[in-house]
Amino acid sequence: xxxxxxxxAAEESGATWLSxxxxxxxxxxTGLPAEAHMLEGxxxxxxxxxxxxxxxxxxxxxxxxxxHPGLLAKIVTTxxxxxxxRAVLGIGAAWFEREHQGLGVPLPPIAERFERxxxxxxxxxxxxxxENNGAYQGRHYQLGETLCSPQxxxxxxxxxxxxxxxxxxxxxxxxxxxxNLFATSTDEVAHKLDVLRRHCDDAGRDYGSIRKTxxxxxxxPAPDARDEFVRAMAEYARLGVDMAIVxxxxxxxxxxxxxxAPAIKQLAEL
Numbered sequence: 156x157x158x159x160x161x162x163x164a165a166e167e168s169g170a171t172w173l174s175x176x177x178x179x180x181x182x183x184x185t186g187l188p189a190e191a192h193m194l195e196g197x198x199x200x201x202x203x204x205x206x207x208x209x210x211x212x213x214x215x216x217x218x219x220x221x222x223h224p225g226l227l228a229k230i231v232t233t234x235x236x237x238x239x240x241r242a243v244l245g246i247g248a249a250w251f252e253r254e255h256q257g258l259g260v261p262l263p264p265i266a267e268r269f270e271r272x273x274x275x276x277x278x279x280x281x282x283x284x285x286e287n288n289g290a291y292q293g294r295h296y297q298l299g300e301t302l303c304s305p306q307x308x309x310x311x312x313x314x315x316x317x318x319x320x321x322x323x324x325x326x327x328x329x330x331x332x333x334x335n336l337f338a339t340s341t342d343e344v345a346h347k348l349d350v351l352r353r354h355c356d357d358a359g360r361d362y363g364s365i366r367k368t369x370x371x372x373x374x375x376p377a378p379d380a381r382d383e384f385v386r387a388m389a390e391y392a393r394l395g396v397d398m399a400i401v402x403x404x405x406x407x408x409x410x411x412x413x414x415x416a417p418a419i420k421q422l423a424e425l
Contacts, residue, residue, distance in 0.1 A: 218249030240308030376414025
């Protein structure tokens, strides 16, 4: 099925979020070679904005190294305006060395990438403040103006991906509207959320104001497996998780969406 048909099926299923990876080469964890097809994420989101009407649109997640933060804020703003206010900024510290080397994109050491991530969050926050078009002076980025016109219809929520306890979850507590964790186990996610709560206490942030999301790989749409998936997600809901983001397999995603759709309605009731 063509892409418009797939996204229509996802929206009709009751899904509230539609996202893509932010990569330039296909990544090994998918089981596909680097040469497999991979579209640029924000161009694709602009296309999806024209073929959807209700779902939130974002990348899970943008690598901070891929785009200058001032341009990133402008790009996300454009998706928000074109979609009628449905853009989300998903962002993380980046990791895939091969595509950086292949396309000549600098990949600084991990400590510097987290410094850049924090500055990018600050820049986006300032770009989306219509009362502040002033300069931004950071260690890694310097902007003479943070003018962003038009402003987003809805200020995009900032979802920070990753479960690093010392840096990533600290940034969530300081700047994030949402976090995204892998659904490894309820014990692991409960521990990460406890760490996030402590960072919120240190930052004077209301833990309850942060949306908690998890990523789940390829749940089976078969009826028995689907019911087990819903029961597993209920355990995460009891931890305070607000949203499960599911990753379909390759092949025929529209058929997979049709099969998993009953679970989406059940999840909405948790």
